[in-house]
Amino acid sequence: MPVAMGNYDNDGKRSTALGSCMSALKWIPVIFIAAVIAWSYYAYVVQLCLLSIENTFEQIVFLIFYHIICVLFFWSYWNTIFTxxxxxxxxxxxxxxxIEHIFHADTQDQQKRILENFAKTLPVTNxxxxxxxxxxxxCKIIKPDRAHHCSVxxxxxxxxxxxxxxxxxxxxxTNYKYFVLFLGYALLYCLYVALTSLEYFIRFWRVSL
Ligand SMILES: [Zn+2]
Ligand SMILES: [Zn+2]
Structure with a gap:
C-alpha cells in the first residue's frame, strides 16, 4: 500500500478570479504604509518646514537631511517589495x-532511498x-538547506x-539586505522627524492650550 504524503494534486494555485482578488487584497498593507509616508512628507515639508519654521537656514538644513533619509527609506522599501x-x-x-515512484512507494524507507539517490549530487545537508x-x-522539488515553502x-x-x-x-x-536597511532607515526617519519637530510640537500645544 502506497505511503500517504498529502494532497499531490494541490499545486497551490487558486482559480483565476479568486486568485486575482486575493492578489489585489494583499496590496492593502503596502498602500496603507505608502499613504502614511505620503502624509508624513506633507506634514513635515509643507506644514513644518515651509509654514511653521521661520529661520531660512534651519529650513534648508532640515529639508536637506530629511530628503536624504526619505530617499534611502523609500529606496530600501521599494527594493524589499519588488525584488x-x-x-x-x-x-x-x-x-x-x-515523482510517481515517490508517491507510490510502499514504505517510507523506499521513499527515503529514492530521494537520497536523487539528491546525492546536490549540495544539501539538512x-x-x-x-x-x-x-x-x-513544488515537487528537493528543498535546498534553509529553503521553505511559502503558501502565500x-x-x-x-x-x-x-x-x-x-x-x-x-x-x-534576494531581499534580506534591503529588508534590514528598510527597518534601519524607518527607525532613522521616525527619530529624525520626531526630534526635529519636537520644539514646534510643544510650541503648538502650548499655544493651543
Ligand atoms: Zn514548495
Ligand atoms: Zn512568501
Whole structure:
C-alpha cells in the first residue's frame, strides 16, 4: 500500500478570479504604509518646514537631511517589495517518473532511498526528523538547506525568513539586505522627524492650550 504524503494534486494555485482578488487584497498593507509616508512628507515639508519654521537656514538644513533619509527609506522599501523571491533552480526539480515512484512507494524507507539517490549530487545537508532528504510535495522539488515553502507566494523560497504582509513579499535570500536597511532607515526617519519637530510640537500645544 502506497505511503500517504498529502494532497499531490494541490499545486497551490487558486482559480483565476479568486486568485486575482486575493492578489489585489494583499496590496492593502503596502498602500496603507505608502499613504502614511505620503502624509508624513506633507506634514513635515509643507506644514513644518515651509509654514511653521521661520529661520531660512534651519529650513534648508532640515529639508536637506530629511530628503536624504526619505530617499534611502523609500529606496530600501521599494527594493524589499519588488525584488523577486529567490526560487529553487530547475536541477532540484524531481522528474515526473521519480515523482510517481515517490508517491507510490510502499514504505517510507523506499521513499527515503529514492530521494537520497536523487539528491546525492546536490549540495544539501539538512534532513527531516525521520532522516529523509527534505522534499516539497507542492513544488515537487528537493528543498535546498534553509529553503521553505511559502503558501502565500505559492513556491519554495531560498533562505526564507518569513512572508511579510507589510511589503507583500517574502523576506528571503534576494531581499534580506534591503529588508534590514528598510527597518534601519524607518527607525532613522521616525527619530529624525520626531526630534526635529519636537520644539514646534510643544510650541503648538502650548499655544493651543
Ligand atoms: Zn514548495
Ligand atoms: Zn512568501
Amino acid at each position: 523577486p523571491v529567490g526560487t529553487v533552480p530547475s536541477n532540484w526539480r524531481i522528474p515526473e517518473t521519480d 534532513r527531516t526528523l525521520n532522516g529523509s532528504v527534505r522534499f516539497c510535495e507542492k 507566494c505559492g513556491a519554495c523560497v531560498l533562505k526564507m525568513d518569513h512572508h511579510c504582509p507589510w511589503v507583500n513579499n517574502c523576506v528571503n535570500f
